[in-house]
Amino acid sequence: xxxxxxxxxxxxxxxxxxxxxxxxxxxxxxxxxxxxxxxxxxxxxxxxxxxxxxxxxxxxxxxxxxxxxxxxxxxxxxxxxxxxxxxxxxxxxxxxxxxxxxxxxxxxxxxxxxxxxxxxxxxxxxxxxxxxxxxxxxxxxxxxxxxxxxxxxxxxxxxxxxxxxxxxxxxxxxxxxxxxxxxxxxxxxxxxxxxxxxxxxxxxxxxxxxxxxx
Amino acid sequence: xxxxxxxxxxxxxxxxxxxxxxxxxxxxxxxxxxxxxxxxxxxxxxxxxxxxxxxxxxxxxxxxxxxxxxxxxxxxxxxxxxxxxxxxxxxxxxxxxxxxxxxxxxxxxxxxxxxxxxxxxxxxxxxxxxxxxxxxxxxxxxxxxxxxxxxxxxxxxxxxxxxxxxxxxxxxxxxxxxxxxxxxxxxxxxxxxxxxxxxxxxxxxxxxxxxxxxxxxxxxx
Numbered sequence: 001x002x003x004x005x006x007x008x009x010x011x012x013x014x015x016x017x018x019x020x021x022x023x024x025x026x027x028x029x030x031x032x033x034x035x036x037x038x039x040x041x042x043x044x045x046x047x048x049x050x051x052x053x054x055x056x057x058x059x060x061x062x063x064x065x066x067x068x069x070x071x072x073x074x075x076x077x078x079x080x081x082x083x084x085x086x087x088x089x090x091x092x093x094x095x096x097x098x099x100x101x102x103x104x105x106x107x108x109x110x111x112x113x114x115x116x117x118x119x120x121x122x123x124x125x126x127x128x129x130x131x132x133x134x135x136x137x138x139x140x141x142x143x144x145x146x147x148x149x150x151x152x153x154x155x156x157x158x159x160x161x162x163x164x165x166x167x168x169x170x171x172x173x174x175x176x177x178x179x180x181x182x183x184x185x186x187x188x189x190x191x192x193x194x195x196x197x198x199x200x201x202x203x204x205x206x207x208x209x210x211x212x213x214x
Numbered sequence: 215x216x217x218x219x220x221x222x223x224x225x226x227x228x229x230x231x232x233x234x235x236x237x238x239x240x241x242x243x244x245x246x247x248x249x250x251x252x253x254x255x256x257x258x259x260x261x262x263x264x265x266x267x268x269x270x271x272x273x274x275x276x277x278x279x280x281x282x283x284x285x286x287x288x289x290x291x292x293x294x295x296x297x298x299x300x301x302x303x304x305x306x307x308x309x310x311x312x313x314x315x316x317x318x319x320x321x322x323x324x325x326x327x328x329x330x331x332x333x334x335x336x337x338x339x340x341x342x343x344x345x346x347x348x349x350x351x352x353x354x355x356x357x358x359x360x361x362x363x364x365x366x367x368x369x370x371x372x373x374x375x376x377x378x379x380x381x382x383x384x385x386x387x388x389x390x391x392x393x394x395x396x397x398x399x400x401x402x403x404x405x406x407x408x409x410x411x412x413x414x415x416x417x418x419x420x421x422x423x424x425x426x427x428x429x430x431x432x433x434x435x
Contacts, residue, residue: 052299076305084296090232102224103304103311105217127235143300 002061003028003151003177004049009058011044011201018044020201021058026194028150031178033188036198042181043083043155045198049179050080050153062151076104079144081154085136089129093120093139096128097146104147111146118142118168133160138168145172154180158187166190218310225301225314226321229288233322239287243280243326248333250276255337262339269338270397273330274390277350278383280326285361286378288319289369298369302433312362312429319365320358324351345400345407352411353393356418359425360385366432388417 006024010017019041026032034042047053048060051071060067062074087096097111115124118138120131128136137160144152152173157180158165166187173180173191182188188195197204233239254272258264292298301311327350335342364381368374396410 050303052303072305075303078303080300080303082296082299086296086298086300088228088232088295088297090235091228095228095231099224099228100300100304102220103301103306105305147304 001028002026003030003063004179005059005061006049007059009045009048009055009060011041011048011053012056017201019048019055022198022201022203024196024203026177026179028177029175030194031173031180031192033192033195034179034181034198035183035185035188035195036181039200040198041201042198044201046080046153046155046179046181047082049151050078050082051075052080052082076147077150079147079149079152081137081140081144081152081157083155083159085128085140087128087136087139087143090127092125092127093131093135093142094124096139097143100143100146106147114142114146117145117171119164134162134165137161141168141172150177152176152178152180154178156181156183158182158184218307218313221306221310222314222317225311226318229315229318230321232291233318239284240322240325243284243322244329246283247276247280247326247330250279251330251333251337260338265338265340266398266401266403269334269340269401270394272338273334273350273397274394276330277323277327277353278386278390280330281323281354281357281361281386282379282382284323284326285319285358285365285382286368286374287365288315288362289365290374293369308430308433309426312366312433313426315366316358316362316425319362320354323354323358327351327354340401343400346397349393349396349400349407349411349414352414352418353389353396356414356421357386357389359418359422363425363428363432366429385421389414392417 002025004024004026006022008021008023009019010021011019022045034045036042048055051067051074054068063077065074067074093115094111097114098108101108101111115121118141120135120138123131123135128139131139141157157169169191180192258268260268331346331350332342334340361382364378368377371377392410392413395405396407396414399405399407
């Protein structure tokens with residue numbers, strides 16, 4: 001069954017075309033890497049897939065629902081890691097996640113489990129402002145998986161992560177449909193079965209990792 | 215309904231916890247209102263005859279500008295931290311998120327009012343009574359609802375510091391008029407306190423309902 005079906009997704013900002021008629025189809029449980037240079041349109045595509053932005057035109061279905069009209073219904077099923085961690089600096093790692101438990105209607109007992117999953121068990125009570133950039137990124141990843149989403153949309157999640165980062169990502173991605181943007185072809189090759197390359201907002205073609213990456 | 219209340223409580227608690235730990239806003243607002251009173255005290259020739267006439271105006275001026283700062287920060291901080299998007303991408307109802315933000319901002323302004331009202335009584339020699347406190351608190355509810363709504367609207371634009379007063383102040387005028395009348399009566403002037411308070415409560419209900427409905431459109435896109 002298809003998790004994502006996108007048809008001619010286009011995003012314009014004034015005269016600029018950030019995304020130009022991109023087609024995409026992803027089955028449930030598949031991992032797709034979105035590759036491309038800076039300004040290629042990766043973040044724009046991921047923000048639309050995460051329902052954080054509406055496309056100017058085109059059609060997008062996620063788990064059979066219209067991602068524009070029924071985006072509220074989809075939001076509990078999607079986890080999004082954006083460019084910026086977007087944490088509350090005065091709150092501890094635990095408090096940051098507990099706050100999102102309330103918003104996501106998730107039991108707070110899940111928080112220690114998620115903190116262990118992302119390797120932050122030992123700094124659980126440290127304010128987010130005092131976490132390193134890599135730890136903040138781990139916390140943002142933890143927040144994205146807190147509610148057990150079926151689709152994970154990860155915008156350069158490896159940014160600032162240490163050498164254990166790929167293992168962490170492999171762990172959190174297991175069993176989920178994933179769209180991951182990265183500049184790291186080796187990471188894409190390791191974590192994803194499929195890739196799509198963007199340039200100037202256009203898709204240069206999708207394929208298996210062997211065909212596109214190598 | 216219970217879920218919306220739980221979300222509003224969580225949002226308000228988060229904002230108040232962050233303020234308690236950073237102490238970014240309330241101490242600055244407290245100093246601002248005291249300074250405003252000191253300047254007004256020097257600027258006007260205050261005596262026992264005119265104090266009850268001038269003091270309500272000074273109180274509302276200080277309150278309005280303190281409110282603009284308090285409500286402006288409610289969403290600006292979220293935008294700066296890039297945390298608002300994460301909140302809005304949850305299934306939580308926008309109205310509940312908005313209510314939580316407005317409650318927290320209102321409580322921060324009330325903390326500032328707790329400094330303002332006794333300081334006013336001390337410097338101007340005006341009465342400090344339950345009627346005065348009730349009028350200011352009731353006005354704060356509706357002002358917080360409107361202030362937070364426009365703070366959410368302008369949070370995504372660069373010139374938000376200019377736009378927020380331009381949008382908010384005209385709609386705060388009913389609160390200043392009715393609240394001003396209630397405060398004047400509470401300080402000993404003639405007039406109907408109950409009528410002014412009834413008007414304030416009507417405005418509160420009207421604007422709380424309207425802003426709750428509008429919050430969905432403001433916050434969702």
